[in-house]
Amino acid sequence: MKLKLVVLSGAGISAESGIKTFRDSGGLWEGYDIMEVATPEGWHKNKELVLDFYNQRRKQALDAQPNTAHKILAELEKDFDVVIITQNVDNLHEKAGSSNVLHLHGELFKSRSSVDENLIYEVKGWEINVGDLCEKGSQLRPHIVWFGEMVPMMDEAVKEVLSADIFIVIGTSLVVYPAAGLLDYVADNVQKYVIDPNLPDVKQRPNLFMYSEMASTGMKKVAEELKKKL
Secondary structure (H helix, E strand, O other), X not given: OOOEEEEEEOHXXXXXXXXXXXXXXXXXXXXXXHHHHOOHHHHHHOHHHHHHHXXXXXXXXXXXXXXXXXXXXXHHHHOOEEEEEEOOOOOHHXXXXXXXXXXXXXXXXXXXXXOOOOOEEEOOOOOOOOOOEOOOOOEEEEEEOOXXXXXXXXXXXXXXXXXXXXXXXXXOOOOOOOHHHHHHHOOOOOEEEEEOOOOOOOOOOOOEEEEOOOHHHHHHHHHHHHHOOO
């Protein structure tokens, strides 16, 4: 039976593929105020602005390609039971070939009803426009978990982490909750690897290995360590 490898990925892994992170720009994301484009209040205030913002992100993500870190994680499925929990809304893990990806903060290439969160649709191309309606006649919104909203996949993520044999954190500052708290659910006897050029300030715990590296170079080193377990 394969060992279960659970990965928590954040914006740092996508940054190497050219997708910018808003935390690097003082609360602005591609020149937009986060509170205007990533909150329910911003949506109610100006739907057109919010839709345009995510349309531009979608257009950018269409051209983005997975990098070495994404590809290594996909290749690890040959030897491990890999579950990826990502804070990212892009589809780069899927593009790389990962087959079990749980998106904590929603998915850029999906839309959903603004009156029924269970009505979710694939976005064809890169645009959602004012006037695009769900089957109940309500405006479609990005299928994104905005600031101030519940994280519906969190319970599922905790379940995966509790059953991990190996846990990797890659490209995340571990400051966005509740995702940042997942590390606290990992058992002491589980080997934990944290990869980020700016290592997060995490409390020392057993079997914790820190790599002050970019996602790709750090993942190469961790993959070498993992091969020793086979």
